[in-house]
Amino acid sequence: MNMHIRSRFKHYFNKYIVESMQRKLMGTLLLVMMVPLLIFMLISTHISRGAVESSEISSNLSRMELSNSYIEEQLNWYNDFLFSALVDDKLVPSITTMDNISATNVFNTQSYIKDKLFGLYNGDEDILSVKLVSYGDRRFYKVENKDFYIENEYDEAKNNEAKAAIFKVDPETNSFTLARNIYRFEDQKLVGKLEMQVSFSFMEHIAEKLQSNEQESILLLDNHGNQLYTPIENDQSIKISEDISTKLNTPKGTKYFTKDKDYYFFQELMNEQIILLKVVPEEVMMVGAVYIGQTGIAILLISIFLTIILSIIVSNQVAKPIVALSRKMEHVEENNFSVEIDTSRSDEIGHLNRKYKEMINRIKELIEKDYKREMENRDAQFLALQSQINPHFLFNTLQVISGMALKRNAKDIYAMTQKLAFMFRYITNKRGDLVYMKEEVNHLNNYLYIQKVRFGDNISIHLFVDEAVNEAIIPLLTLQPIIENSFKHGFESQIEKGHLKIDIQKVFDEVEIIIEDNGVGMPIQVLEKLRGKISSNIESQNRSIGLKNVDSRIKLYFGREYGIEIFSKESEYTKIILRMPYQKGSELNEYFINRR
Known part of the structure; x- marks a missing residue:
């Protein structure tokens, strides 16, 4: 256990002190300036404590002697008053x-x-x-x-x-x-x-003058140490032990002693038949020393504060170039290659700055080349995907159109054909990979119309679109591939009536799309396998536009923190949540310029 603690201490000491030139310089300055000041404060506090104790003892002894005189004078008055009655x-x-x-x-x-x-x-x-x-x-x-x-x-x-x-x-x-x-x-x-x-x-008025603090106790004792009278009510109970009683009756010159961190001051009255006792707790005796100590601590803290500021200024002036370079290295680690590095110095640090700047520029060029190559690869894949049409979907659609041609009039066939034509035109009319949400939703409505006609009363569809997201941007063909999975894998083999719910709304500064169906769902093993494929960086060889492709495009355009989440339970439901930042079309160019 001790070895582990020493190892941890050594690790943090090396990390935060030894390996930092600025902290080592600050620590050295602090030690040089603070150690003498701390020693001086300790010595002065000790001396002041003794001086305060001596002063308080002298003051209390004087008060006790004065109170003794007052009490003796009062007792003599009673004696004279009684004697006057005899005359x-x-x-x-x-x-x-x-x-x-x-x-x-x-x-x-x-x-x-x-x-x-x-x-x-x-x-x-x-x-x-x-x-x-x-x-x-x-x-x-x-x-x-x-x-x-x-x-x-x-x-x-x-x-x-x-x-x-x-x-x-x-x-x-x-x-x-x-x-x-x-x-x-x-x-x-x-x-x-x-x-x-x-x-x-x-004795009440005499005790009031004798007592200078509420925590002090004034007692009147007999010569055996028994308590006769307490002039002033005290919250604390004073118990006169045999040891204290013995000290009160021991002849000696000094009229005080200490016991259990309390100070006892006493005076004998009426031929030692009465003892006036004052008990002062240590914290009351040393209250002056406490104030001096608090003042010293305040001065020490202020000195530490000023010393730290001075050490920071000095260490920054000495280690500033290296510290600045170190901080800029941290920015580069966060993929920020636009940092400015001072190359005007002619010494070794300037040479280091110039070489590091050259290295950053080379890394930046390599990243830009790699990024352009990846974008070109993505565009090529998407162009290829745009050109293909799902044969299974076309076959079923044509079958429906043929059945409608026999059973219905030309208006239904016309509407069906129009929806399909709009879909083809939306897919093949390349305007860029990013479109407005309202355009993507319009394409989705055409697709859902065809599927509704295909499944008839065996399926119910609920689509909610928040008007606030109409002008938001979204990658082309993001919604249809996800919803197509619900029909292809969720409803085709299901006997019960299917329910499909689509919610598109703005949540704070993000767009959240929730697609949920009551299809056949997925076993936990299949779900985990699908999640693994989506989260992996391995490119899928499948030429269909699937969940992996949609998730990759979302992350490519908006960042790794966005994308698709999948939840499913076998024979119950499948839910897909898609998140991306809320960006209006007017902010499109500026957004992607900054990202690249």
């Missing part, structure tokens, strides 16, 4: 003296707490709830979904007594809580806790 001298008494005051004061105190909590709750749209816990009387107050709740039986351990803000993430609600303990000023006793739950949705 109130009424807050501690309101959660430590509830059991020692009157009912009116209890109502006023609860109203105060309610207003305080609602003030915090309405402070920002991302705040989900605010809760105040009193450890002394085990109560807690809560504002959530714009409702105020009080629970008198509250049991929560004082598990964190830090004075700083307490930060806690809630993955189930995509939120976090900020809490601050409340201490009584006199003895610094822990008496309660103020807690605010905030949704991570406050």
